[in-house]
Amino acid sequence: MATAFARTALLYIILMAGLRLMGKRQLGELEPIELVLTLLISDLAVVPMQDFGIPLLNGLVPIATLLSMSMLLSFFSLHSIRFRRLVCGNPTTLIKDGVIQQDAMRRNRFTLDELLEELRSQGVTDLTTVKYAVLETNGQLSVLLYPAEAPATPRQLGRSVPDDVFLPTVLINDGRVMRSGLRERGLDEGWLDAALRRHGRASASEVLLLTVDGAGKVLCVGKEEAG
């Protein structure tokens, strides 16, 4: 029992660190090799977790080897376009200028049903509205509509739109003051106290979320009383 507990805890920490090293990409965005790597690592971790007759190192060495090779692969992919193409392949155009590229579909073993399903999932029901459909290297389909079918942008309509989109910085997170956020915005505790008073709060512990954006707009959400 104690062995199972200790091995599981240790492998969990190692897996967490390993997957963190792999980066921030979500499961659906993984390249095929990255998906296989994730499955392999989880499988490798299970063996020494369940079978105490196998040394823990027999699980850790393959995991460390796979992660290191994956990191090296990423490094070389980043530095060499040729290598990246070799590992990840190239995006394939399945619809070009509104015409289905049947040869490309065959080469990628992409059926017409799958193409229509992907288009429907992106809200496209009429094939004639699609100018380009590109099968990306991670398996996702990017769809570009003809300009006449795509939603018009303010620029296309000749309208000027003020640039009022700012990234908010969190200053209070669940009652805790985020000092790094205050520093980032060049603000201090005095400013925060004044902002809290303006929103009818006596202290940070009464606030669930307080953010400030680049235009100085403050959002303050108070904590609810525990039921």
Next chain:
Amino acid sequence: MKYFFIPASVLALVLAASLWNAAAVESRVEPWRSQLEEASAAAETGDWTRSEALLSAARQEWEAMHGWLHLVTAHGVLDDADALFASSEGFLRVREAAELCAELRELSVRLRVVAEMQKLSLRNIL
């Protein structure tokens, strides 16, 4: 360049540690096998005191390396060797030369397997 050097260093370290481990295990196992062969020969000639001393020395050294071997070898293989050491000592106590020699031969083979399992060889890889 740290994204190259960190994984490359880990790979180099793992490979170096694996090769060192294989060499270290083999360098320790071979003297034990010689001791077991000598213990077997001594038992066949009726020199039980020498046979006992050799087997006891081999077992002490084996047990001293147990911690390390548990880190790198399947525990079942080590348990088998432990059982063979114990049964060999049993046959030695009752002065059963034929049984002891057979058991020591089996133990010697098991110890060779322990060393072979660590080796980076084509046979192991395939």
